[in-house]
Each structure stands twice: as structure tokens, then as C-alpha cells.
Amino acid sequence: MNEHSFFFTAMIYLAAAVVCVPVAKKLGLGAVLGYLLAGIFIGPYVMGFIGSEGQDIMHFAEFGVVMMLFLIGIELEPTLLWKMRAPIVGMGGLQVLVSTVAIAAIAWWAGQPWQAALALGMTLSLSSTAIVLQTLKEKGLMACAAGQSAFSVLLFQDIAVIPMLAIFPLLAPAGAVTGNGGHTLREELPGWAQTLMVFGAVVLIILAGRYLVRPLMRVIARTRVRELFTTFALLLVVGISVLMTVVGLSPALGAFLGGVVLANSEYRHELESDIEPFKGLLLGLFFIAVGASIDFEMLMSSPLLMVGLVVALMVVKFLILFGLGKLFRLSTDQNLLFASSLSQVGEFAFVLLSFTRQTGILPAQTTSVMTAVVAVSMALTPLVILAYEKLLQPRFTVKEEKTPGREMDTIPEKNPVILAGFGKGGSVVGRFLLANNVPTTILDMDSDRIDLLHNVGIQAYYGDASRYDLLMAAGAAEAKVIIIATDTIEQTIAVVKEVRKNFPNLQMLVRAESLPDTFDLMELGILHIYRDYLDTSLRMGADALHILGYRAYHAQRAASTFRQHDEKAVKELSALRADKKTYLSAFRERIEEIAKLMQTDKDKTWDAESQSWDETSLIAEEGERVK
Amino acid sequence: MAKILILFAHPALEKSRVHVTLINIIKGIPGITVHDLYEIYPDMNIDVDREQALLTQHDIIFFQYPLYWYSPPAIIKQWQDLVLEHGWAYGHTGKALSGKWTGNVLSTGSGKDAYLPGGHHGHTLAEFLVPFKQTARLCNMTFLPPFVIHGTHRMRREEVPFFCEHFGSILEGLRDDRYTPEMIAQAVYLNDLHDLGKAD
Numbered sequence: 054m055n056e057h058s059f060f061f062t063a064m065i066y067l068a069a070a071v072v073c074v075p076v077a078k079k080l081g082l083g084a085v086l087g088y089l090l091a092g093i094f095i096g097p098y099v100m101g102f103i104g105s106e107g108q109d110i111m112h113f114a115e116f117g118v119v120m121m122l123f124l125i126g127i128e129l130e131p132t133l134l135w136k137m138r139a140p141i142v143g144m145g146g147l148q149v150l151v152s153t154v155a156i157a158a159i160a161w162w163a164g165q166p167w168q169a170a171l172a173l174g175m176t177l178s179l180s181s182t183a184i185v186l187q188t189l190k191e192k193g194l195m196a197c198a199a200g201q202s203a204f205s206v207l208l209f210q211d212i213a214v215i216p217m218l219a220i221f222p223l224l225a226p227a228g229a230v231t232g233n234g235g236h237t238l239r240e241e242l243p244g245w246a247q248t249l250m251v252f253g254a255v256v257l258i259i260l261a262g263r264y265l266v267r268p269l270m271r272v273i274a275r276t277r278v279r280e281l282f283t284t285f286a287l288l289l290v291v292g293i294s295v296l297m298t299v300v301g302l303s304p305a306l307g308a309f310l311g312g313v314v315l316a317n318s319e320y321r322h323e324l325e326s327d328i329e330p331f332k333g334l335l336l337g338l339f340f341i342a343v344g345a346s347i348d349f350e351m352l353m354s355s356p357l358l359m360v361g362l363v364v365a366l367m368v369v370k371f372l373i374l375f376g377l378g379k380l381f382r383l384s385t386d387q388n389l390l391f392a393s394s395l396s397q398v399g400e401f402a403f404v405l406l407s408f409t410r411q412t413g414i415l416p417a418q419t420t421s422v423m424t425a426v427v428a429v430s431m432a433l434t435p436l437v438i439l440a441y442e443k444l445l446q447p448r449f450t451v452k453e454e455k456t457p458g459r460e461m462d463t464i465p466e467k468n469p470v471i472l473a474g475f476g477k478g479g480s481v482v483g484r485f486l487l488a489n490n491v492p493t494t495i496l497d498m499d500s501d502r503i504d505l506l507h508n509v510g511i512q513a514y515y516g517d518a519s520r521y522d523l524l525m526a527a528g529a530a531e532a533k534v535i536i537i538a539t540d541t542i543e544q545t546i547a548v549v550k551e552v553r554k555n556f557p558n559l560q561m562l563v564r565a566e567s568l569p570d571t572f573d574l575m576e577l578g579i580l581h582i583y584r585d586y587l588d589t590s591l592r593m594g595a596d597a598l599h600i601l602g603y604r605a606y607h608a609q610r611a612a613s614t615f616r617q618h619d620e621k622a623v624k625e626l627s628a629l630r631a632d633k634k635t636y637l638s639a640f641r642e643r644i645e646e647i648a649k650l651m652q653t654d655k656d657k658t659w660d661a662e663s664q665s666w667d668e669t670s671l672i673a674e675e676g677e678r679v680k
Numbered sequence: 681m682a683k684i685l686i687l688f689a690h691p692a693l694e695k696s697r698v699h700v701t702l703i704n705i706i707k708g709i710p711g712i713t714v715h716d717l718y719e720i721y722p723d724m725n726i727d728v729d730r731e732q733a734l735l736t737q738h739d740i741i742f743f744q745y746p747l748y749w750y751s752p753p754a755i756i757k758q759w760q761d762l763v764l765e766h767g768w769a770y771g772h773t774g775k776a777l778s779g780k781w782t783g784n785v786l787s788t789g790s791g792k793d794a795y796l797p798g799g800h801h802g803h804t805l806a807e808f809l810v811p812f813k814q815t816a817r818l819c820n821m822t823f824l825p826p827f828v829i830h831g832t833h834r835m836r837r838e839e840v841p842f843f844c845e846h847f848g849s850i851l852e853g854l855r856d857d858r859y860t861p862e863m864i865a866q867a868v869y870l871n872d873l874h875d876l877g878k879a880d
Binding site: 610665 | 833
């Protein structure tokens with residue numbers, strides 16, 4: 054591929070995405086459908102910008118699925134995964150088994166030899182991890198019972214691919230070329246060594262995640278070279294993929310496992326925000342490639358057969374899933390979502406279909422028809438989910454309100470409070486909130502501090518809170534309050550600006566170190582500003598009064614009155630400051646501001662207490678009455 | 681010998697003429713605990729356990745305060761709301777205060793006549809103290825008549841010590857069990873009791 058055509062192709066893909074996705078979003082179709090439409094649009098049957106290379110791009114872009122599973126893994130605590138073992142094995146296992154048998158039986162009944170029928174059954178029993186999870190995530194449906202069930206089934210399917218790949222060569226007619234013989238290291242070894250190798254790889258990932266990756270990340274974090282962290286995150290995912298491919302396991306599964314191992318790590322949010330954009334880009338590319346690879350010529354040549362096949366396939370899968378949902382006690386509305394979202398065939402079918410063609414299990418004619426069927430069913434999925442949302446869900450919403458018990462059993466990772474900075478000011482606020490059982494997500498830029506916190510059992514995450522993606526990963530979109538107590542005013546202002554731009558839902562409580570910082574924050578429109586030392590200094594002042602013999606209550610009221618006065622005076626000065634800024638040097642400005650504040654202290658009649666509980670005037674009045 | 685607790689509340693003692701003298705005299709009497717609420721809890725954050733322990737250790741509990749707007753200062757209400765817990769001070773299992781005596785020691789700006797039936801304030805002092813009376817009843821306590829220093833607005837400085845010493849001797853009498861329940865029941869104000877403190 055020469056440089057010119059590479060950039061041209063890249064431009065076509067990017068432009069198509071930039072045009073189609075916002076339009077699809079605007080129309081309420083969702084981003085996934087937008088990408089698919091973009092692919093159809095630039096594909097060989099509409100504009101013809103890209104031709105058959107769509108398939109190659111799809112294989113490359115499948116790496117986006119690997120990244121997605123890494124991210125899903127990293128959001129999933131191991132304990133939670135263990136809790137989900139019943140739905141994963143039960144629901145997922147039954148789905149693969151029943152769907153395989155049912156589809157194989159239909160294929161056999163339709164006249165396919167049993168080997169071909171079984172291969173078809175296995176291939177078509179799988180669903181699309183990429184499309185389903187991305188669509189559910191986009192619509193915020195991952196946390197509900199249907200989303201969790203869909204996830205369990207998809208996870209099992211990823212595991213099921215491994216034995217399938219092992220069985221397929223056995224189904225090949227004698228004498229046919231074995232497709233990927235010798236492709237992987239694993240297949241050259243005897244059976245027991247293969248098994249050993251698979252387990253070895255899994256153990257390696259777990260051990261490396263525990264004992265190698267964390268210290269390595271600490272070292273990298275300490276260099277404070279931002280892109281090195283991104284590089285490392287990518288290396289991690291790519292490395293896992295390579296390892297998994299070598300031993301013949303699914304890279305997606307390996308990445309998921311790697312993610313789970315790192316779920317408890319303090320660098321979790323940082324890793325998430327580093328991988329997220331790559332995942333998004335690659336998945337987008339993948340969806341475009343799927344759209345581009347839909348064979349419209351084939352569709353048009355025998356439309357009835359194609360439509361019939363797609364509908365029949367999706368109906369059969371839907372019914373089996375719905376039955377499973379009933380078996381596992383999903384409420385009807387959740388079950389409908391679960392069954393309809395998984396009724397397509399997944400991207401892995403493309404791999405399996407080309408494998409069956411190479412090995413001669415299925416004739417080329419059948420595989421190309423099935424490839425088209427798979428692509429269409431994938432493209433239909435976002436539409437099916439949309440139809441569920443618009444037509445079916447409204448009927449069930451009332452019912453759902455009655456039985457809210459089950460749905461809550463999900464990942465409650467998003468906290469109402471985000472605390473940026475666990476240094477001087479932040480640590481006290483953080484301890485206070487945790488002491489009051491307010492779930493708080495703690496972010497900090499200092500990796501040593503994070504380690505220290507980790508040792509005392511406080512979960513904090515490494516990262517720069519002024520980054521959109523990190524805030525997003527920390528749940529800023531759903532949180533209520535962000536407490537900004539970062540170490541320097543530059544960081545603080547960066548966070549404030551980011552929050553103001555992208556998370557207007559968050560109430561900002563901001564720590565300010567000095568008077569000028571306070572003014573800067575006021576100019577940014579911050580309402581809740583907490584100047585360092587103001588409260589502690591006044592407490593010292595009040596205690597001094599008390600020791601000198603003033604009543605404690607008087608001292609307390611005096612300090613409180615002074616604070617009110619100070620806040621008012623600072624506000625007034627802030628307005629004045631805007632005009633003077635231009636000609637006063639920063640230092641002179643500072644001195645002058647303090648001098649001005651002290652002047653207002655003097656002007657104020659500090660006998661503020663004089664009216665409270667004072668009876669002088671009352672006594673005088675009474676005296677006159679007596680006379 | 682009865683142990684007496686004075687729960688004292690004055691938001692601006694630095695401006696006081698009567699209570700500053702009164703409290704100093706009381707502080708000098710053995711067997712009497714003065715608990716200065718505004719000084720201990722300037723932020724009104726009352727330590728309930730500490731207050732309850734203090735109540736348990738005493739037999740007679742007085743609230744001492746200047747009457748403002750026919751009520752005690754705010755901290756007394758805060759104290760009552762927090763300390764007199766259900767199940768501790770009242771209710772089925774709330775017997776902690778049962779059998780103890782309680783009363784009020786207060787000063788008013790106006791003279792006694794203003795608090796007589798048909799007087800300037802429209803009600804008697806006993807009527808203004810009804811919430812205390814009923815609180816005592818709910819806590820199974822004996823409600824004492826109030827000790828009142830009326831007319832502080834017109835009081836000359838040299839008159840103050842007289843009232844203070846009078847109250848001091850009554851406190852001593854209560855401490856030494858010299859007043860029978862009948863004597864107390866007959867009094868409208870504790871001031872009416874005969875000065876038995878210094879007897880013998």
C-alpha cells in the first residue's frame with residue numbers, strides 16, 4: 054500500500070464516519086448504525102470508494118473488540134466476575150449448545166450433510182460482541198439485567214470459540230486442505246502439551262498482571278511522560294493478543310482476563326482512558342468494514358432467499374434466547390431486550406466461514422451466502438434494539454417499576470463524589486467523606502501518594518483530573534459533586550475549565566491557595582471557593598481571644614462574623630481588581646490587596662456584637678417611663 | 681446530701697450584671713456543679729454522652745438563664761432536644777431522670793408586677809414555664825417553683841448581691857435536705873422559702 058493511497062483511504066473512512074455518525078445520532082439511530090451506514094455508503098455497491106479490501110480492514114479492526122474486552126475486564130472486579138459464574142456458564146453454555154443443535158438440525162433437514170450442518174450450527178450460534186456491547190453501552194443498558202445477561206452469554210461464546218476451532222478440522226472431508234495447519238505453536242504439540250500451554254498462558258497473564266505490570270506502571274508513572282503510559286497500555290493489550298494467538302486462544306478472551314486482573318489496580322482509570330480512544334477508533338473502523346462488506350449484489354440476486362434466511366435465523370436465535378431468559382427468570386421486558394439484542398450472528402462467523410470454505414466443509418457458494426446473511430444480521434441489530442426501545446419498552450416501564458429488586462445487582466462503580474487531589478486539602482475532605490460513608494472516587498497525580506494510600510486500604514486512582522477521558526472513566530457524567538483540591542493552581546484551573554466545558558452537571562467545590570488564586574477562580578465563575586488557612590487561622594484567632602478571657606461563644610461569633618466580612622470584602626475587591634490588573638505588577642497587586650482588606654477591617658465597626666443581647670437602650674427607655 | 685447541677689446559659693455574660701455575680705457566688709458553694717453551656721459548646725454541638733453522665737451524677741438539676749422573649753436562650757432548647765433522649769429520659773425504658781428534682785433560676789428585666797395576672801406581659805411566669813413543667817413530668821421528675829430575680833433593668837448594682845446570697849442559701853438548704861416537699865409545694869417562687877440555709 055503506497056503512502057498516497059493509504060492516506061486517501063484513511064481520509065475516506067474518517068470523512069464517512071464524521072459525516073454519518075452525527076447524522077445517525079441526530080436521527081436517534083445511534084453511533085453503531087451510523088458507522089454501518091457509513092460503510093455501506095463508501096462500500097463497493099454505493100460509492101465504490103473502497104472495494105474488496107474491506108475484509109482485510111475488518112480483520113485488522115477486530116482488534117477493537119480485543120480492546121473493548123480489555124476495557125470491560127478492567128471495569129469488572131474479580132469478585133464480581135466470580136459472582137457471575139452461574140449466568141456465564143449456565144446461560145452462555147445453554148445458549149451455545151441449544152442454538153448449535155437447533156440450527157444444525159434445520160440445516161440438516163434442509164439437506165446439508167451432518168458435518169456441514171454442525172459447522173453452520175456452531176458458527177451461527179455466536180453473537181456479535183462488538184455490536185451488542187457497543188450498542189448497549191451507548192444506550193446505557195449495560196447495567197440492567199438484560200445487559201448483564203447478554204454480557205455473560207457473549208463471554209461464554211468467546212470461550213466456546215476455542216473448542217470450536219479444535220473441532221472444525223475434524224469435520225473436514227478427508228483429503229481436504231487443513232486451513233491453518235501449523236499457524237499456531239499449539240497445533241504442533243501433542244494434546245497434553247497444548248492443554249498445559251493454554252493454562253500456562255492464563256496463569257502467566259494473572260501473575261504478570263499481579264506482580265509485573267503494577268510495579269512497571271509505577272515506574273512509568275514516575276517518569277511523568279504522559280505518552281509513555283499510553284504506549285505501555287497499548288503494549289499491554291497487543292502483548293496479550295500476541296501471546297494468546299501463539300497458544301491458540303482468543304485474544305479477546307486474554308485481553309478480558311488481563312483487564313480483570315488489573316481491575317483493582319490504582320492505574321485502572323488511567324489505563325481505561327488511554328485505551329478508550331483506540332478502542333473507539335478501531336471499533337468504528339470495524340463497523341464501517343462490516344457495512345462495506347455487505348454483498349448487495351448477492352442480496353439483489355436472490356432477495357427472497359436472503360431475507361428469508363436472515364429472518365429465519367434471527368427468529369430461531371431469538372426464540373432460544375427468550376426461552377433461556379425465561380428459564381433464568383428475567384422479567385419480560387428485560388428478556389425481550391436480551392433476546393433481541395443477541396439474535397444476530399457475530400463477527401467471528403466471518404473467520405469460521407472462511408475456515409469452512411478453505412477446509413471444504415462448506416462449498417464457496419454457501420459460505421458467501423452465509424457471509425452476506427451474517428453481515429445483514431449484524432447491521433440489523435442496532436435497528437432491532439432501537440425498535441425494542443421505541444415500541445416494546447414503553448409498554449413495560451410501568452411493570453418494571455413494580456419489581457426493581459433484581460436490576461440493582463450490578464456494578465455500582467460510579468460514585469456521587471469525585472475528589473481530585475488527595476494532598477494538603479483533599480486528604481481531610483476525603484477522610485471526612487469516607488467517614489460519613491459517602492462513596493468517593495479519589496483521583497491523584499502523585500503515584501507515590503497513591504501507593505501510600507493503597508497500603509492503608511484507601512482506593513485511589515492515578516491520573517490527571519483535567520483530562521476529559523479520565524473524568525469520564527471516573528463517572529463524572531453521573532456524579533453530583535467534584536471537589537477540586539489539586540496541588541497547584543494551574544492544575545486546579547485546568548480541571549475547573551474541563552469540568553465547566555464538559556460536565557455542567559457537576560457542582561464544583563474548589564480549593565484556592567492564595568488571594569490571587571481566589572480571584573482567578575472567581576473570574577471563572579466558581580461559587581464555592583475554599584481559601585487555604587482562612588478557617589484554620591480564624592480558629593486560631595478565636596482560641597487566642599478565648600485564652601485572653603473572652604467568652605468562647607463570643608470568640609466563635611467574632612470569628613464567624615469576620616469570615617463573612619472577609620468573604621464580602623474579597624468579592625468587592627475582585628470586582629475592583631479587573632480594572633487595575635492592567636497596570637499593577639503581580640507583586641504590588643498582592644500587597645495592595647491585603648492592605649485594602651485590612652483597611653476595610655478598620656473601617657468596619659467591629660463592635661458587631663453590640664446590639665446582641667444588649668439591654669442598654671431598653672433600660673434607658675424604662676427609666677424614662679418611670680420618670 | 682443532694683447533689684445539685686446548675687446548667688447555666690448566658691450568650692453574652694460579658695454584658696451581664698446579675699448572672700455574673702450570681703454564678704460566682706454559686707461556684708463558691710461546695711457540692712454544687714456549675715456547667716456553663718455557652719462556654720463549653722460555643723458551636724452548639726452538645727456532647728450528649730457527657731451531659732447524660734452529668735445528669736446521672738446529680739439529684740437536683742437547675743437551668744439558670746436570663747429570660748429573653750419569654751424563653752430561655754437557644755442553647756437550652758438545643759440541649760433539651762439532644763440530651764433528653766427517648767428511651768433514656770422518657771418513654772417505657774426512659775427512667776434515668778426518674779425521681780430527680782428540676783427547676784429554673786432566671787432573671788427578668790421587668791418587675792414582678794409585670795408577671796402577675798393582668799400584668800404587662802399578659803401571663804404569669806409559671807405560665808411561661810409550662811414547657812419545663814411538662815418536660816419534668818414526662819421525665820418523671822419533681823418540678824420545683826422557679827427562683828426569680830425580677831426587675832434587673834431597674835436594679836442598682838449594689839442590690840444584686842442580696843438576691844444572689846439569698847439564692848445561695850436556698851441552694852444550701854436544698855443541698856442539705858432542709859426543705860420538706862410540703863414547704864416547697866406551698867411556695868410560688870423558691871424565693872418565698874424561709875432562709876434555712878444558714879440555720880444551725
